[in-house]
Amino acid sequence: MSQTKGRVFSGARPTGRQHLGNYLGAIRNYVAMQDSYECIYCIVDLHALTTLENTGMLREWTYEMALDWLAAGMDPDRGTIIFVQSHVPQVTELHTILSMVTPLGWLTRLPTFKEKVRQQPDNVNYGLVGYPVLMASDIALYKADTVPVGVDQLPHLEFTREIVRRFNAHFGDILIEPQAKHTEFTKVLGTDGQQKMSKSLNNHIEIAATPDEITQRVMGMVTDPARRYRNDPGHPEVCNVYSLHTFFSPGDYERIEHECRSAEIGCVQCKRLFAQHLSDYFAPFRERRAALAENPDHVWDLLTDGARRASAIASETIAQVKDAVGLP
Ligand code: SF4
Structure with missing residues (x-):
């Protein structure tokens, strides 16, 4: 993958079969961006571990989500890299290194962290505090210069930019400070007409529904x-x-x-x-999905190939980062 156009990175937690909110809010943008950018799309399963009590469904949810993404037109044949976060372990290395330049106070002051503490007071784990550093690592590892964000996600990206700036100020211009691509992330209400469409509220309509x-x-x-x-x-x-x-x-x-x-x-x-x-x-989408679902191994192979291509970029970045930091 040569970086002649801008490079987009975006990730989403594995939530299984996607619904209209996911489609209108993200997937259709992901598909459209393939026209103008090199795209790297990641199913961020490690992020999911911070809040999931039951991880037994992760594999199935990852697979079902990948099926929806591929059937919707996110297409490795167009150069797009689609992969699973944990399949490229270099992200955890970069996470460790970036955590050394991230002041703890930055993390505990974040409104998103405070919100999570309110939501799961019995499970305020270490990973939850470092969540934004892992997010920054995802973006920085693949040298993405562009991240699609809606207005409410701007503070997250700004946080990534601050960590990158801090790293670069210490160790030289190694990492890319990503820019926001303002995208209209449509907020879709659920079937109750009140709350945002969400699987957990059971007010959703799956895009793969019959x-x-x-x-x-x-x-x-x-x-x-x-x-x-x-x-x-x-x-x-x-x-x-x-x-x-x-x-x-x-x-x-x-x-x-x-x-x-x-x-x-x-x-x-x-x-x-x-x-x-x-x-x-969604009729053509259902047809493509059914065809893909006939061969689950092929879907996993596509994700494995995505991880192989992502890993090539990641290895290069990690080598530069370690060298800059002075690790022997
Ligand atoms: S109120 Fe009834 S008729 Fe009017 S747009 Fe809604 S569903 Fe349609």
Whole structure:
């Protein structure tokens, strides 16, 4: 992989089958960025260990997530590296070295750390404190100059930049200070219409769902709460079905908005239409996924090959870092 274009790195924790929130918030951006960047996408399983009590599902979740990523168009044949974090152990070496230049106070003051302590007071482990250093190591190890971020993730990237600056100030310009690529990370509400779509809240719709499963989930979606009777005029601006129509029903959503406001269309009919469009949109994806799933070994081989290519970059960086630090 020659670094002629910008190099993007992004990682996501293994969460198994992906849902619409993952798709609209991240995956479609990952796919699109392949047009303009060298892309390195990582399933960050080591990060998952900081909060998971039960690690027994990690392997399956990694596999299912990789299936979704590949079927969605994240494509090693286009030069993209897709791999599993723990398959390239150099990241733990860089993590150790970068942790030596990271003041502890920086880490314990981070709002994300404080939030985790609130969420899991019985499991405030050492890895949790060092989480941002591991994240910085991921980015720095692969010499990524670009990281796609939404507004709420900017402080994380800034933290990586600070660690890199500090390392470089001590040891010379070895690591690349990554720049943010501001990306519209759409926040998708769940079927409850209230909270962010999330597997743990069971308010999600999987992108690999069958048409029947899609219909079942969509028919259970909460709509405009003020629309109690069929003849009540609706308020599409507060309805999650409508906001998803704007993405999945590009030719219809303006008409739907009008017909909702004038009560010409009922919620049941509107949801059926949405379920149909959603199912149609992901039909080619389901086909590609089914074909990939016929040969799980091939999927693992693709990840292994991704790790091999990632490792080539990582080895070079680690050698430079050790040399700069003065390790014999
Ligand atoms: S008609 Fe459609 S857009 Fe309007 S409230 Fe019902 S589900 Fe939402």
